[in-house]
Amino acid sequence: MEGRTKFERIRSTAVAGLRRKVLASAVTLGLIGVVAGVSTFSAFTATTANAGNTFAAGSVVIDDNDANGAMFSMTALKPGDNDTGCITVTYTGTLAATVKLYGTTTGTGLDPYINLTVTRGTIAAPSFDSCAGFSADATNYIGAGAGVVYNGTLAGYADNWAAGLVDAPSATEVWSTNEVHTYRFAVSVADNDLAQGLTAGQTFTWEARNN
Numbered sequence: 001m002e003g004r005t006k007f008e009r010i011r012s013t014a015v016a017g018l019r020r021k022v023l024a025s026a027v028t029l030g031l032i033g034v035v036a037g038v039s040t041f042s043a044f045t046a047t048t049a050n051a052g053n054t055f056a057a058g059s060v061v062i063d064d065n066d067a068n069g070a071m072f073s074m075t076a077l078k079p080g081d082n083d084t085g086c087i088t089v090t091y092t093g094t095l096a097a098t099v100k101l102y103g104t105t106t107g108t109g110l111d112p113y114i115n116l117t118v119t120r121g122t123i124a125a126p127s128f129d130s131c132a133g134f135s136a137d138a139t140n141y142i143g144a145g146a147g148v149v150y151n152g153t154l155a156g157y158a159d160n161w162a163a164g165l166v167d168a169p170s171a172t173e174v175w176s177t178n179e180v181h182t183y184r185f186a187v188s189v190a191d192n193d194l195a196q197g198l199t200a201g202q203t204f205t206w207e208a209r210n211n
Contacts, residue, residue, distance in 0.1 A: 058095035062175075062208040064088060065128045071185055071204075079191035086134055087204075088126035088182045091175040095210035099175050100164030101149070101183075103157050103204045110198035111154040113190040118150040120168065123182045131184050141170045154187070154202060161207055174211055 064087050071085030091097065101118070105111050121136040136147030144151040149169055158164045167173060167181070185204070189195065 058093070058210065060093040060095055060097050060208050060210050062089065062091050062093065062097075062099065062206055064090070064206070065126055067128060069128060071129050072187060072202075074187075077189045077195075079189055079195075082186065082188035084131050084184060084186045085129045086123065086126070086131040086182055086184045087128060088123065088180060089206050091179045091208060092177060093208060093210070094177055096174045096176055097208040097210045099167045099173075099206055099208045100161055101158070101167055101204070101206055102160055102164035103202055104159065105154065105157075105200060105202050107200035108198050110195060110200035111202070113192050113195035113198070114154040114200060115188045115190060116150065116152060116154050116157060117144075117148060117186045119145075119147040119184045119186070120149050120181055121147045121184065122180075126182060134182060134184050136184070137168070139168065139170065141168050149183075153190075154200060157202075161209075164207065167206075175208060 066087055071087060072083055074081065074083060089099075091099070119136050120141075121134055123131075123133050123135070125133065136145075138146055140146055141149050142151065149167065150157065150165055167175075
């Protein structure tokens with residue numbers, strides 16, 4: 001810059017400014033070209049639709065009339081002592097279901113000495129634990145008498161779904177909405193000295209699973 005005249009310096013500065021303006025103009029034109037290219041694209045379109053699709057899950061609902069009460073509360077038992085209790089089970093699910101009977105046992109080992117017979121039937125006006133008016137099913141399900149679905153000891157009663165008693169056992173019956181059955185449970189104490197001083201607790205369960 002020291003050897004240039006004032007005129008040459010002014011001319012050099014003007015040329016540099018012109019170059020920057022030309023470059024900026026070229027970039028602007030390039031962007032305009034891109035925008036113009038996008039805005040000029042077009043296509044024909046058409047659609048069709050299937051509306052109004054809905055989905056609703058079915059239900060599996062089973063209940064009984066025990067009001068959280070127990071059928072049996074027996075103490076100071078001796079050989080031959082016995083009792084009966086009835087419970088009504090209702091299925092209100094919307095899906096057809098298989099129902100199984102099983103239970104959970106606790107205590108100190110009295111269950112092998114408790115004889116248990118479970119009979120399925122009907123009651124016109126169910127009242128929990130009362131078996132007044134109970135009528136057994138006519139079918140001899142397991143060869144142990146009309147309506148009997150289990151005949152053995154409390155220890156032999158199934159403990160889970162996999163081993164559970166299918167209701168009704170001879171027909172693998174499927175329950176439908178608003179199906180109702182009443183079950184009579186009859187228990188008695190075996191005449192065996194080994195039962196002395198032992199205890200047992202039992203939860204009887206009905207489980208429904210849709211097919």
